Amino acid sequence: MTQFWIIATILTLTGMALVMLPLWFRSRRSSDQDVSDKASNIAYFREQEADLTKQRDQGLVTPEDAELYRSWLKKKLLEDVTDKEETLSYTSSSSKGLALFLALLIPTMAVPVYLHLGAQTELSVTGMMMNPDASHEEMISALEAWRDKRPDNAQAWYLLAGRYIAKGEVDKAIDAYKTLYTVSEGSPQAAAQLAQVLFLANRNQVNGEVRGLYQDALSKDESNTTALGLKGIDAFEREDYKQAVQAWTKALSIENDMTARQSLSVG
Structure with a gap:
């Protein structure tokens, strides 16, 4: 400071x-x-x-x-x-x-x-994120303060939802991603992230809401790897293995995160 x-x-x-x-x-x-x-x-x-x-x-x-x-x-x-x-x-x-x-x-x-x-609150959040010793509770508290001050800020909702997921608070993460989807006017990333957290909440099963969201994301960004991963899972569950392979292969060619690449390769 x-x-x-x-x-x-x-x-x-x-x-x-x-x-x-x-x-x-x-x-x-x-x-x-x-x-x-x-x-x-x-x-x-x-x-x-x-x-x-x-x-x-x-x-x-x-x-x-x-x-x-x-x-x-x-x-x-x-x-x-x-x-x-x-x-x-x-x-x-x-x-x-x-x-x-x-x-x-x-x-x-x-x-x-x-x-x-x-940007006092934003500076506090930045300092907290750069602190390796900060706990989930401290990060969430700082992000919630940012959210309260800037309820229309998509980045605040995105980071907060991710922290809720990391802490295992799925219901709060769902609410945060839904708000993010609204605030960002249905951005493909928000749609894909909301679809993924709903998929997790539904015991790793694709339902109509999840399918509609990942399809919405792909209609706006056909290279969204999160949506492509869900599309592959949905196709696999319906025994459409060819489509599953195509979706996962495309996602694998784009994805840079090593953990996500490993999951796609296993699929």
């Missing part, structure tokens, strides 16, 4: 930097641009003033008109520079204020949002 909080802190600081830096440098760029604009306005004023003096000396305009136009140029220059400075001050303050507000908002909101929607 210490490692998690270190990573979370680093990510939070990174997020704060990604928010602050663009806004902060934006105000700097605005400042540089304003200095450039101010220099351009002054240069333009001096150019106009020089041109006006030249026209006055050549007698093209009267001294009175020249002075009047010079006063207008000075007034316009003062207005332009003042307006830009006020705009820059407001923009710079707004950008920096927004950057600071968003930077503080990230860690302030991250903690309650994480506690409400975060």
Whole structure:
């Protein structure tokens, strides 16, 4: 968990930097641009003033008109520079204020949002599964907490059902696989696993419900080895040995688990 909080802190600081830096440098760029604009306005004023003096000396305009136009140029220059400075001050303050507000908002909101929607329970489950000394009871307790927090999470139901099977709690495993089948919207793996646990509960006999489920799984995934194994057993019980051999041979060509391969080979 210490490692998690270190990573979370680093990510939070990174997020704060990604928010602050663009806004902060934006105000700097605005400042540089304003200095450039101010220099351009002054240069333009001096150019106009020089041109006006030249026209006055050549007698093209009267001294009175020249002075009047010079006063207008000075007034316009003062207005332009003042307006830009006020705009820059407001923009710079707004950008920096927004950057600071968003930077503080990230860690302030991250903690309650994480506690409400975060992966604290999932991390506990992961840590438990990586602990070789964890008992079935501890694993089931952690998985049940995950299930209660995320009842629509298919992985939580799948792992929990498997733990129920390992502990010999077949009825709970059946209920968990049925929920998994619903939550996963009838996924082939959920259908095959439910068919298998119902087969075990029925004293290793294939009934109509088991047959319907493994057929449903194969209609969606013809390479599902669990469903192919049940299909072979069903065919064997009906003395359709050719179909049993075909189903088991196909499953054997796909299955990687050594225990499952051994069972298929025996069949």
